Amino acid sequence: MPELPDVEGRRRLFADRVAGRRIERVSAPDADVLRNTSPQGLGRALAGRRFDEPRRHGKWLMTPTVDGPEVVWHFGMTGEFVWADRGDDRHRHDRAAVVCDGGELRLRMMRKLGGVWLVRAGEDAAAVTGELGPDALGISREAFGEALAGRRGGVKAALMDQRVVAGPGNLVVDETLWHARLHPRRRVGDLSEGELRELHRSLGDVLRDAVAAGRVPRRDDWLTGVRDDGSPSCPRCGGPLERGTVGQRSTVWCPACQG
């Protein structure tokens, strides 16, 4: 699930339940999800410290400790946080846990595509995340225009590129293009000023509603609610939706609405 709204939901869980807690130790039955450290290394770096307020950039979550190192999380396609009582039975996909006073934070992740990184004080989380464009949530019309300026490829590929704007994933991008009535294969350079404005507005609408839901919601009046149907119909015009591959990703769009 994890696209920007899903990661924002995890950030909120962390802020509500984990920030301020004293860290006792780390356990990682699947040590390979710790990408640049070991269970022992992470435990030594964190034990005795307290988590500070988390922040998010795109699909990345940064959870600093007070005056100490920070932990950087990426959820891949299947990762989530679970706040559990200490010692509760582990789910088979609980890959790592940070044991705190009063509970433990689990990283539950079926496919191990995400991971956990340790960023020591003085190091830069950007070395882990790589280059990221401006966060897509609340991005201004001006910053959005600058991010897309000079792009020669298709609009779906551009919005999926985390170096252009950070946060949108496959579902959010399809949803945004459907809201904006733009075909996913349109070239960025061919979009009119009005179409760019509509694209920016749609991205904001989709992200705002999804963030409020704490995840990308399945809604009957959105593409998300029908895109997995056998023969999906457009929630707007009722016509048949089309499926294909755009920008190397499975894509759904309405051939009647999206010109």
Place this chain on the structure above:
DNA sequence: CAGGATGTTGGGTC
């Protein structure tokens, strides 16, 4: 059994 799934990286080509 084959193929696909909300993500990213690293390789290669033009």
Place this chain on the structure above:
DNA sequence: CGACCCAACATCCT
């Protein structure tokens, strides 16, 4: 360098 394509990663589901 930019755009695009593919394979790989790990696991479950249809």
